[in-house]
Amino acid sequence: MPESPDSQLLALLTDASSNKLTQYFLVHAEDTVEAERFLLDQRLGKEQNMAAIIPQTNQNSTYWRVLIRQLLHPSGSPKILSVNKWSNGTGLANTNDIFPDQMANFYGTKLIGSGLHYRPFVDYEIVEGSRVVISKPSTDINILDTIACNLNFTYDIVMPADGEWGVLKDDGHWTGVMGDVESERANFSLSVAMLEERVNSLDPTNMYIMDALTFITAKSPPSATWQKLITPFQLKVWVCVVVSVCGGVLLYHVFYHIQATISSSRLMDSHASMRILASFLSQSPYGYLWLSAGRVFLGFWFLYAFLVTTHYKTSLTSTLAVPFIPPPLDTLQQLLGSNLKYGVDEIKGAEYQLFSTSRIPLYQRLWRDMQFNNDENSMRMVVEGTYSYIKYRSFLVLQMLMHNSNPRRKTDLHVATEEFFPTGSVWFLPKGAPYLKNFNAVMWRCVEAGLINKWLHDLYAVYVKEYQDQKSSQEQEDTAIEKNTRLSMHNHVVTSGLGSNVTGELQGLT
Structure with a gap:
């Protein structure tokens, strides 16, 4: 460029939403003042590859000095450096890179990361009266320590002022962690789910772990002792037995009534009932019917009673030997049809975004009765057996390990086998952040080395x-x-x- 770009051209060049290719700015300036005005232009504050050349006269020869802007400097503000010179016939005076990777060294700059407490990914201690927290070993903190060591920066972790992961407001801006990064109150976020709405507003790092939503419930306890007396038969079998007994009593009474018209013997209704029920208790009824039809009826009735009682006794024996435990819930459809209450985290994360905006009928039906509680209250209700908590599997597996660690507990927990809404965990940076490539490079080396899985495994043991x-x-x-x-x-x-x-x-x- 022969001169600094005008406002219209500069707006097109610095549009972060379409900035997919590496851009280089080289401007011919008349003097050092003009060169510095271009290099320190705030509208180009996120551009790394900027240089200005200014003519210089040395005795009888003319050459051009090459100036660049070093974005990060120990002084805390950008610095103008003279890195090379060019003259006609000899070219560049040295082979130094005019456009070095400026994000390879942050020179001790302090960055701000925004995140919420979310074991095993983010763990910290809250400092009363301050948004800045004291970080503790966790997956994302370990990754951040590795990046900070490689890129030479320090950091503070802050909590969002509203205590939320972030939802998209009607005005197009974000709340919570996403809002901190979008407004550049923070330089990066810690672990969040990669959602399309977030990608449209912020730049994500590479995904470093895959996770999916599921839910956790308490396993159903064995049936009560008194219930074992009725569990050998299902309800419809019990109904058939009761109906057959009532029918048997009625037929027995009819046969005895017919017999009474011939003889003088009479039969009370209660006696007819007791004689029919006696067959189920292996008791011989007294006063047999001497009518042929009555004897045929009793013969079949004794056979029927024998089969029913034999099946009941054998089923009761097996039930007492091996207590029946209802199967756990494993699908959202089963959860919806159960009598359990259910809910998601109250701080509006990815699961809140999913259920509140989804057009899938099942998700919409779940959203109607959705409850919102924090992790502690949710897990307390889960352990009590009255609640199901919907969250990412990595978090729920940790909760299951922790709450099942005491063998004296009356109930165990179960994480459903069904997974839905799989997504990757990423960090988000402001649109056009120049250090995205450098963060990605170090983070991906952690993934390739297997450090992420190792840290997760070690942290599970520590937390339990x-x-x-x-x-x-x-x-x-x-x-x-x-x-x-x-x-x-x-x-x-x-x-x-x-x-x-x-x-x-x-x-x-x-």
Whole structure:
């Protein structure tokens, strides 16, 4: 370019939404002031490959100095550097790259990352009164530490002010983590799902792990003891048995009534019922019918009673030996037809975006009764057996491992086999961020080296042990409280002058 581009041309050149190719800016400037004005133009703040040449006179010869802008500098602001010179006949004075990779070294610059607590990917401690948090070992923090070490920068992790992952508002802007990155309050986000709406507004890194939505429920406990008496038969079989008994009583009564018209013997209705039911208890009915039709009826009835009671006894024996446990829920259709309540995270992540905007009838039906709770309350209700939590499998598997780690628990958890809405985890950067390529390069090396899977495996073990230690500490604390309560009761008894027998019993308890 013979001169700095005008506003209309510059707007086309710096349009981040269509910036797919590497762009180079080389401007001929009259003097150093004009060159610096071009190189430090704020509208070109994300461009790496910019240079200006200015004429210089040295005695009887003329040459051109080549100036570039170093985006990142220890001083904290861009720096103008003279990197080369060109003269007619000799060309460039050295072979240094005029357009070096400026994002290969951040010179200790501090970057801001935005994210929410989401084990095993993001883990941190909240600092009261501050959005800046204290990061702890987790998958994304490990990746970030590796990138920071390779690119020479430091970082702070902040929580979004509204505590949300982010939804697209009517004005076309994002809330939550996505809003922090879109407005450049943060230089990058940590682990979020790659959604089409997000890609339209921000630049994603390469996907470093694939995940899918599913749901977790509590396994159904074995049937109660009293229910085992009726479980050998299904409801329709019990209905048939009751109907057949009523029919048998009626026929027996009819036959005995016919027989009574010939003889003087009579039969009460209650006696007819007891004689029919006696056959199910292997009891011989007294006062047999002497009519041929009645004897044929009784013969078939005894055979029927024998078959029914034999089948019931064998089924009851097997039920007592192997308790029946209802199968767990594995599909969304089964979840919709169950009596469980269900819901998603209240901080409006990818699952919220899916169900709230989907046109799939099943998702729309689920959305009508959807509940919104945080992770702690959701998992508490899941363990109680009244709730199903819909979230990504990696998170739910961790929850299952943690909550099943105590063998004394009355219920286990089950992660459904059905997966839906598979997507990749990525980080999002502002549109046109010049360091996207460098982040991708280091992140992909972590994937190729198998570090992501190793970190996940190690973190699962750490989190489960941490959960077990917390439960053990809580149990010890509960035991100590109970013991202190008993000691207080003992001291009260002693000081109150109660009988020695009561005092001795309390001493035995303590």
